[in-house]
Amino acid sequence: xxxxxxxxxxxxxxxxxxxxxxxxxxxxxxxxxxxxxxxxxxxxxxxxxxxxxxxxxxxxxxxxxxxxxxxxxxxxxxxxxxxxxxxxxxxxxxxxxxxxxxxxxxxxxxxxxxxxxxxxxxxxxxxxxxxxxxxxxxxxxxxxxxxxxxxxxxxxxxxxxxxxxxxxxxxxxxxxxxxxxxxxxxxxxxxxxxxxxxxxxxxxxxxxxxxxxxxxxxxxxxxxxxxxxxxxxxxxxxxxxxxxxxxxxxxxxxxxxxxxxxxxxxxxxxxxxxxxxxxxxxxxxxxxxxxxxxxxxxxxxxxxxxxxxxxxxxxxxxxxxxxxxxxxxxxxxxxxxxxxxxxxxxxxx
Amino acid sequence: xxxxxxxxxxxxxxxxxxxxxxxxxxxxxxxxxxxxxxxxxxxxxxxxxxxxxxxxxxxxxxxxxxxxxxxxxxxxxxxxxxxxxxxxxxxxxxxxxxxxxxxxxxxxxxxxxxxxxxxxxxxxxxxxxxxxxxxxxxxxxxxxxxxxxxxxxxxxxxxxxxxxxxxxxxxxxxxxxxxxxxxxxxxxxxxxxxxxxxxxxxxxxxxxxxxxxxxxxxxxxxxxxxxxxxxxxxxxxxxxxxxxxxxxxxxxxxxxxxxxxxxxxxxxxxxxxxxxxxxxxxxxxxxxxxxxxxxxxxxxxxxxxx
Numbered sequence: 001x002x003x004x005x006x007x008x009x010x011x012x013x014x015x016x017x018x019x020x021x022x023x024x025x026x027x028x029x030x031x032x033x034x035x036x037x038x039x040x041x042x043x044x045x046x047x048x049x050x051x052x053x054x055x056x057x058x059x060x061x062x063x064x065x066x067x068x069x070x071x072x073x074x075x076x077x078x079x080x081x082x083x084x085x086x087x088x089x090x091x092x093x094x095x096x097x098x099x100x101x102x103x104x105x106x107x108x109x110x111x112x113x114x115x116x117x118x119x120x121x122x123x124x125x126x127x128x129x130x131x132x133x134x135x136x137x138x139x140x141x142x143x144x145x146x147x148x149x150x151x152x153x154x155x156x157x158x159x160x161x162x163x164x165x166x167x168x169x170x171x172x173x174x175x176x177x178x179x180x181x182x183x184x185x186x187x188x189x190x191x192x193x194x195x196x197x198x199x200x201x202x203x204x205x206x207x208x209x210x211x212x213x214x215x216x217x218x219x220x221x222x223x224x225x226x227x228x229x230x231x232x233x234x235x236x237x238x239x240x241x242x243x244x245x246x247x248x249x250x251x252x253x254x255x256x257x258x259x260x261x262x263x264x265x266x267x268x269x270x271x272x273x274x275x276x277x278x279x280x281x282x283x284x285x286x287x288x289x290x291x292x293x294x295x296x297x298x299x300x301x302x303x304x305x306x307x308x309x310x311x312x313x314x315x316x317x318x319x320x321x322x323x324x325x326x327x328x329x330x331x332x333x334x335x336x337x338x339x340x341x342x343x344x345x346x347x348x349x
Numbered sequence: 350x351x352x353x354x355x356x357x358x359x360x361x362x363x364x365x366x367x368x369x370x371x372x373x374x375x376x377x378x379x380x381x382x383x384x385x386x387x388x389x390x391x392x393x394x395x396x397x398x399x400x401x402x403x404x405x406x407x408x409x410x411x412x413x414x415x416x417x418x419x420x421x422x423x424x425x426x427x428x429x430x431x432x433x434x435x436x437x438x439x440x441x442x443x444x445x446x447x448x449x450x451x452x453x454x455x456x457x458x459x460x461x462x463x464x465x466x467x468x469x470x471x472x473x474x475x476x477x478x479x480x481x482x483x484x485x486x487x488x489x490x491x492x493x494x495x496x497x498x499x500x501x502x503x504x505x506x507x508x509x510x511x512x513x514x515x516x517x518x519x520x521x522x523x524x525x526x527x528x529x530x531x532x533x534x535x536x537x538x539x540x541x542x543x544x545x546x547x548x549x550x551x552x553x554x555x556x557x558x559x560x561x562x563x564x565x566x567x568x569x570x571x572x573x574x575x576x577x578x579x580x581x582x583x584x585x586x587x588x589x590x591x592x593x594x595x596x597x598x599x600x601x602x603x604x605x606x607x608x609x610x611x612x613x614x615x616x617x618x619x620x621x622x623x624x625x626x627x628x629x630x631x632x633x634x635x636x637x638x639x640x641x642x643x644x645x646x647x648x649x650x651x652x653x654x655x
Contacts, residue, residue, distance in 0.1 A: 092437035112432040192458040197405035
């Protein structure tokens with residue numbers, strides 16, 4: 001429960017807290033203690049990377065991009081072929097006749113209109129259950145079309161920034177919560193769904209299905225802002241949809257789990273992450289348990305799973321995922337000292 | 350602080366001062382400065398994005414309750430319509446004549462909301478069942494509406510009588526909107542189920558009455574007079590006529606024909622669409638509705654809902 005609260009506060013903008021030593025489980029303390037004596041050299045890390053990327057190159061990213069493109073194309077194909085499979089747009093739709101409503105759009109509409117409609121309630125329930133099971137912000141990285149464009153813009157940003165051609169101005173993450181409140185209040189007070197006017201998710205989804213509009217200029221502006229001035233700014237600091245689905249996913253069974261045992265703490269995962277604060281536990285002495293689920297702000301995009309050279313980060317479906325034994329390769333690549341220490345410790349006890 | 354034991358106290362103090370200065374410049378001071386900058390940036394971001402989102406108000410100033418564009422059948426009053434429309438376009442997808450479109454930036458918060466440009470493609474009630482209303486997930490297009498006769502999209506008016514061919518005593522021969530026009534209409538006598546392009550349906554009339562001929566309410570009214578109810582449903586019958594040509598005598602004694610709008614008009618816009626004049630002589634005022642009362646079925650249904 002305490003971790004859920006922590007995860008909620010982080011979603012709302014609180015910086016991750018370094019846990020006191022007493023909060024770390026005895027086993028974790030033991031492992032960190034051994035790691036202290038273990039020096040990981042650049043060559044060892046490189047070897048791990050090579051080994052890791054030889055087998056799986058961007059496995060999760062490939063799956064995710066395909067899913068995202070598939071879902072968005074399903075809308076297009078359904079409309080253009082008139083097969084009524086998935087009608088509407090991401091804000092609200094019918095899947096084989098069954099109502100679905102984007103939770104944030106539905107919230108804005110209900111705040112502005114001050115009425116609750118049966119059809120909308122059905123759509124909200126469907127989508128709530130769907131994303132509760134699938135992980136909440138999974139919507140962001142696996143469905144939202146803006147996420148994909150922003151990911152490409154981020155690639156460009158990361159190429160330009162080291163060459164001095166782009167800056168990364170950061171903002172306080174709490175500002176997204178402020179936006180959440182502002183847009184809720186604006187809908188309530190003005191009676192207009194103000195956020196929908198600037199939502200790149202809605203604008204893009206409609207543009208993909210019904211054809212381009214002038215509103216795409218706004219989306220282009222956002223992407224340029226992210227490329228040249230602030231990495232992933234919209235998703236990180238503004239988008240209320242992220243908070244809505246983040247809240248849905250707090251208790252979700254689908255999540256990324258971190259196993260600190262083999263972790264080399266080199267931070268590859270954090271450098272690729274949209275929301276690196278959820279990976280704060282991968283810093284040395286930050287994980288309180290041997291295995292720990294990432295917070296609600298995590299979009300379950302899987303970039304960290306792809307990046308991790310030690311398989312310390314993995315998708316988990318609570319109650320369904322079998323704890324896979326670590327492959328032998330990984331074990332053999334572990335520094336000798338650690339294995340010896342572990343062995344001797346086991347003999348002692 | 351005091352370096353009493355030192356041989357050269359003065360020099361030592363200055364170097365210490367320097368260290369202290371450096372400490373302030375490079376240490377927590379810099380971090381505090383960066384966090385202050387980040388805070389200010391965050392405030393600027395909040396103000397900027399909120400400001401841009403509020404730009405959606407600009408085109409709506411003074412128009413809170415008036416429509417800037419024509420809305421599909423069953424649309425709530427403009428304020429409630431914009432509040433409730435979730436901008437998904439399901440109404441667009443089900444329209445058999447593709448009359449419903451989604452709005453762009455120019456009407457602010459109307460972005461993504463459904464509208465109809467009658468001159469390009471009017472709603473001719475081809476679907477009979479008001480598919481857009483059935484498709485709407487939020488009731489922006491009210492589910493109380495079942496029949497064309499209870500639709501209130503606006504009211505037709507003879508806007509430019511000087512352009513009207515009937516008023517000028519002229520007939521019309523050819524394609525109503527030329528061979529480049531893409532709009533479609535349902536011609537019940539040709540194909541009950543498939544609307545056909547206007548450019549495939551030439552007219553030849555001695556006095557132009559295209560607006561009267563094409564009017565879906567008039568067509569329903571006439572069918573009902575003949576005892577043939579549209580879709581076999583007597584409730585489809587409009588209680589009153591919508592439009593007709595009347596002989597008008599001017600003060601100077603000159604007689605001419607003129608389209609006159611009756612109370613049965615629901616403002617669907619087919620007359621505006623088909624008008625062969627360069628600019629439509631007859632247009633829909635989408636901020637007006639007929640005086641004709643709504644049907645008993647409609648009222649019963651809306652009372653049941655509320």
